[in-house]
Amino acid sequence: MLKGNFFRGLGYLGEGFQLIRQPGLRLFVVIPLVINVLLFGLLFYFLADLFSELITTAMNWLPDWSWLQSLDWLFWILYGGVILLMLAYGFVIVANLIGSPFYGYLAELTEKHLTGQEVSTDDSWSAIIKDIPRALWREVQKIVYYLPRAIGLFVIGLIPVVNLVAAVLWFLFNSWMMALQYVDYPADNHKVSFRALRSLLGETRLSAFGFGLPVALAAMVPILNLVVVPAAVCGATAYWVRENGATRK
Template sequence: MIQGFMQGIAYFFQGFTLITQKGIRGFVLIPLLINIVVFSAAVWLAYGQFQSLMDSLTAWLPSWLSWIEWVLLPFFAILVLLIIYYTFSIIANFIASPFNSLLAERVEKKLNGLPLPESSGFKAMAVNVGKALGSEVKKMIYMLKWMPVLLLITVIPGLNLIAPAAWIIYGAWMYSLQYADYPMGNHEMFIKEELVVLRKNRSHALGFGAATTLMTIIPVVNFFAMPVAVAGATAMWVKQLSR
């Protein structure tokens, strides 16, 4: 379990090396630009929502309980960051999904040395854009099924103490599905089949997803999270999941 988890983390960080290689760099630019725009908006919104939340808490608490604000500060900061960043990550991946599939295709060719299929490249992307967006919608539906449970944990007193951990585990699993879908989707696999593969490699998936989650919530660094995660997930597919 631990070995698989660490290998999953290592696959993610392989993405840094892969996106800088010749033949791949050109396919990183558009996903990178989309991520920069979307996550810049996320940073602005997260700051505004956090300020509003803390102002409301200050107004509600009596002066003799003002010290509670500082106790709750880290909890609310983590919670706001996780919720907003997961939401904006879904939006960014939806917009960039056709380009991410293309990036995964090129990374896989680099790793296994096999020729690309005839239906590849930007021409194939134009034909398959509907399929890519449809796959994103199916992933969103799967992700949203678990949202009510997480929201209940977040608002129930006492139980909400585990909310940040629950959101992190949720994010790790969903990120592994999100990015592994690109290389697996290129092989005509669909979400039900992808989930079977990921469950058989659960520790690898959670390790990869945990590393992705960490990079996604670090300002500025998170601009590179999408292309790095696509490349890393493709490496995990070639070397582990496809077996």
């Protein structure tokens, strides 16, 4: 039997957007956000330059009299759409890798804001820097968990008739992964293993799906996905404080 509250879970992302505006939390929202914007701006620039060369090459293959020569603008529209979608889906993975040390500390500050209690005693910049390898390894664990299941769903999507169910399974799986991804930050601060976290989320699975659903949708929207990551971290911390406490009652 599924436990938790789906509608309560839906509210955590909205709470996260409110929390990232708190003065004590803004710095650890802005720093990874600026890094990610710069990174993806450069990526978009170089991809645009590469695609420009590909369009020129393709146009040179066409006869001068061909009406297709006048459709280079269409290639640019298609390019923009494809790149935006690629960035939308890829942004969350890369943003989490880059910002993981900051997001762990953001989760710690958010929990302190919500509970008034210290999570750890070492809050120096040197501690954040030293924590980078461990934080990156935690992200790798999530990717290793995600990839085989994603590949399995991809294979299911290739099977006629069965692939009708694949879209629903993908959506549910992505919602679950978003909850797992972000609740992991406060869980890691409490030295909860990734395996134990999956079990804890399973105890309030409906709440987990409720939280992960809007995060998964927001991550697909360009521009919005720039701010959804820190908001999801804060919302996931609120989830951890309330849902994890609920499972202990």
